[in-house]
Amino acid sequence: MMKLISTDFADSRKTIYLRKINGISGKKINIKKTQKEKYMKRIVFTGLLLLTACGEGKVSISELSYEPKIVFNAFITPGKAADDIRIQRNFPVGQDFNTDAQYLINALVTLTKVETNETITLVNNLNFPDNYFYDTTGTIIEYGKAYRLDVRAEIDGDTLHASSTTVTPNPGFQVVPEQSRLSPMHYVEKDSLTGEVKYFNVAFQRSPGTQFYVASMKSLAAAKSAFIYPPDNPFIPDKFDSSDVVKNLKELTTSSIWIQDTPLDNGISETVLDWFLFSFYGDYRLTVYAGDQNFRDFVETYDQVQDIDGNFYEPVFHIEGDGIGVFASYVADTTSFSILRPGEN
């Protein structure tokens, strides 16, 4: 039948319990010794837990597996020669490298017009040692045609091969200044009648069949003296000072905005340029690009590979073989605008 016992408190009941686990006839048990052992076990157990829960998790990046890749950093534009084909290499994580060492100056680079299978070999232009690129003269890229870039290069003793194909946009794309709002404005200027914030705005005639447009803004006056500091700038904290500007000058100088999924016909689209895109007073160069799918997928994924929780995702590159990066085609149109300093007219 059912018995009522306490588990481990009373001496008498303890004996019952101890007898139970050692058999009724049980061995003689030295309770004091058992208690001492129990004390020690609990202290050791808790100490072990504490020890385990101290210290730090060590990350060893040397364990990461590196795979050499040809980096495509290449753009072509209809109506021009192929003169912006930069072929580079990647590096292991954590390894410092010289910027010149990234350029593969002895690669075999060919460009093929897919429709005719006409292939030209691109020549490395050694006149720009800080920015080697492959180019050609005489071959003008056409609108609405597919081009394939093939690269064969040696990296760390391995011969690698990669290729990518882009389809150039159709003609028709251009910025429409008369429908844009690009006249000089003060930073976060408000309409004097409605009190609403005004924005720069760029309108453009679309290229039929092209759905990807990106507006890129570059400050031509970028310097710590031209920076828009708080309290004029509502997007950064007060403690962001001129030393931070110098440190981040490169990132602050340019910005871009994707003009989302425009219609495929050749009508007019426009986009608002939000104030948070600008960090400096003065003149800006505004370039709107009409790009192909390669351009779109690259822009939207290559620097979004690390999520907010730290994990990585595969970017969408349209490169076959041992390559990463972008080979894209585009048509661009450029205009300009200015952000006035307070009191400036």
Place this chain on the structure above:
Amino acid sequence: MTARILMVLWTLTFFTVYAQSPPSDASLSGFVYDTNNGETLIGANVFLRDTKIGAVTNLRGYYVIPKIRPGVYTLVCQYIGYRVMTKTVTLSAGEEKVLRIDMQPEDIMGEEVVVYADSIPTMQKLFEKPISKVELSGQQINMIPQVVEADLLRSLQTLPGIVPVSDFSSALYIRGGTPDQNLYLIDGSDVYNPEHAFGLFSTFNTDAIKKVDLSKGGFGAEYGGRLSSVLNVTHMDGNRNEFAGTAGISILSAKTTLQAPIGSIGSLSGSFRRTYFDKTLGQAIDEIPDYYFYDGNVKAFFDIDGRNKLTISGYGGQDVLNYIFNENADNKAGFDYTWGNKTGSVRWTHVFSPQMFGDFWMTGSTFKSDFAFDEVTNYSEENFISDLTFKGSLEYHHSKQFITRFGFEQKNLHGVFLENFDGGKVDVNARRTHYVAYIQENWRPSDEWDIESGLRFDYFDSDRNFKNLDPRLALKYRLNESTNLKASAGVYHQYLHQIPRAFFSGIWTTSDRYQKGSTAYHFIGGVEREVLDFLTIELEGYYKKYKNIYSLNHFLITEVRPGHYENGLPVYDNTDGLFNRGDGHSDGLEILVKKEAGAVTGWLGYSLANTRYTIDGINGDHSFEPRHDRTHSVNAVANIDIRNSIRALKGKPAKYTNSKWLAGLNFVYASGQPITAPGSTYMIRTTPDDEAGFAVYPGGINEWRLPAYARLDVSVTYEKQFKHWSIAPYVQIFNIGNRKNVWFVQYDSKEQGGTIDQKVKTVNMFPLLPSFGVNFKF
């Protein structure tokens, strides 16, 4: 194939039941109550001594012992923490005796705790518990040290098979499943995003909880709509005898729970809490945003008569975040973000006859979040999901061997996601209806065997309809007086898919022409054993197979296309391209050793697990381990009555006075999470006129493992009991070892004199976090 086998087994069981219906005898039924507050007791053991005939009270506290031969019996009712109740009952032929049982809580302050150590009731209780089910009370949850606040979901993360993805998330990853595969219920209503504070805390106020049932898998036909688990939270009905309450303040929040009788027919309970660090720390530290949350629930219980009970329950919570990038700026730029759940339910419980018992619900639930930038940026977002549900569940006790449970459900879903931005908008608005019918047969051919077979029929009415018949089967076998064997298998379907967003509330979508329903197959086997009179050991192995699970397409932006245009701007109005479809499997082994009585209580858990997904278009279509996969995890939770623990070690009897010191300990060790690491770095331009910048290129998906995770949390509480009230100040320290557990690794670079100097930095999770507070009971 699996579904077919289960269907055949279900059919065999069902017809066997009806072929063997026994003759009628007397019956005994009724509700079991706590005498102190009039609450019904869930899971109390009611049995006739010397017969092994018995029952366990259901979620309403109702028990039925049918088909008893006429005679005189000793009725025994047992519930942990309560005095054992015995009563002599005489049953005549054909008598349908209704017997109310009142249970007296042990006065643990006044006298020695006497633990009911007979192995039969303990094993009986374990035997009654379905496989993979975990039961916790509000009190047990409150004892586990956590980040500042006691938290239900974080408490569940201390059990084997349930892992968090980081310190910053209370979301539950159960046996390889993702949080959207868990069904959360509060008093019968679905809860869609059960998270406060960007996932740091859950929406459940532990002071208001009466009972938590979590099924980690293999659940019966009464539950469905999710692939992995069911978390069923029941709030307290309220004290039926007198006004009572609790209150607490901590560095984060203040909260109170009040209960009062409504005359002699019912009770009312309500709780409310609000965080206030926006008013305290936020005033002193600029970086702390203007953020707070509040939530509350009200529940009214009406004991209309012995056969009818009515419960009206409501819950509401709201998180509010206002963030200004620079408070001193001339033009204020920032954003407002609010989100919260509201649920409501009306439940009518009716005892049709001693053998037939039913619950009928009307429930509603909404989750809504609104996000908008202030005037200098044009962006706003509304995320909304709601349901209005009618459901009923009935149980019929044919005899002590046969119970039939059956029910229905109609869930009317409405989801809206609206996002406005300068270049277009996302406008998804969908209404769906989910119809469910189920039947479940429970057959006990002998004292040793318990067989439960069920069938669940789903009809999900979307822009494409889905019909599924899900068989379920559960077997229990009592090997001997201290050992139970259990097994379960089932097919599960889910028609809701969530777009998870770190720190922001997830967005729900439904199965439609672009996404099919997801399917899971569960196979679970386990052993339960009682050892040394005070320990129970549960060992379970499982295998889960997933079909058509959906993982958010991280680069959906490259694939989604507008459904139509308005004024030349794109409008995205469907779910095409949102997800990557995939399959997968999880398998594992779990061991749980529990001690529920004595000066030291708690559990030790170990889990060995493996999950692999194969997602179309990810990792070259090769399988990979998801981020939440943990190969090994060890949890130790201990609640220690310090004085009596020392006395026990000295061999002295336990002594209870009006004060005590309690210590809490929560230890976790888990092998490192899989993570994708960058395979290499390179320099590239975003646009042709841009300067080249540093970029990283990932290696194989989740091929790398972060270092192991370990943490020890401790708490110390001093409880002092006065005549009509008690006070309990406490201190708790999260991560007392201040271990630097790695959350993720960041990669950056700096260019100096033509050299790219790479920086690799680890981002760690919570450091040592002390907190304190005080709780009152009156």
